[in-house]
Amino acid sequence: MRIQKKLLAAAAAALFGLAGQSQAAIVADIMWVVDTSGSMGGDIAQVKQRIAQFDSVMIANNIDARYGLVRFGGANTLIQDFTDITTFTAVGSPFTLLSANGGGTEDGSAALQVALTASYRANAVRNLILVTDEDDDNVANRAALATDLAATSANELINIIGNPGNDSNNYYRTLAPANGGAFFDILDFRANPAPFFTNFINTKVNEIVQDFCTINPNDPACINRTPEPMSAALVGLGLLGMGALRTRRRKD
Secondary structure, eight states: OHHHHHHHHHHHHHHHTOOGGGSOOEEEEEEEEEEOSGGGHHHHHHHHHHHHHHHHHHHHTTEEEEEEEEEESSSOEEEEEEEOHHHHTSTTOHHHHOOSOOOSOOOHHHHHHHHTTSOOOTTOEEEEEEEOSSOOSOGGGHHHHHHHHHHSOSSEEEEEEEOGGGOGGGHHHHHHHHTTOOEEEHHHHHHOHHHHHHHHHHHHHHHHHHHHHHHOTTSTTTTTOOSSTTHHHHHHTTOOOOOOOOOOOOOO
């Protein structure tokens, strides 16, 4: 996996034409919040399979990414605080051992609250990626999550890979764009994982860069940075189109 990651990073860096070693990095802490109920086995396997690609694109775009993991579908638990990709994907790590062995209720809003308790770096763009095919089962908890989100750092993004046919009152479809991210259809992920995940990564890169550089326009990581860092890769690698970048609604 390590060799594959390095090859992907080298190819992507060559296509992107970014400053690479000479440009300071954007700092991003990426928390995966994954439903482990019985129907999620294939989705968990796909995320595991594609995490090296995800990190390679972060590296190619000078994004210093760390990764963490919250599981839900049963108890909502932070099973991996933020760490580097090597530790995150090591044999026997919580991520590699993750499986669809949960059950009970799928309290996605409560799981996002747990994700907010992790050890974020002070200057990091905070990324919460929730993956589920179920509705949020804890409607009463949604106000508490909104309060917690309002009290946290402004440079925060929520992305949700969810089921639009199982999302009461469009909760997840509203939550993601209200917090700088986007909602993605898990049924599309299951139907064609490779182009879906490429599109998802493209969107994440643009969200992170835009969010960080809007807040820190004079940071060395943002000076002379290509506005759309994924465009060259899409042509060179023959990948499918970019996801629409959602406009962030800032918290007061």
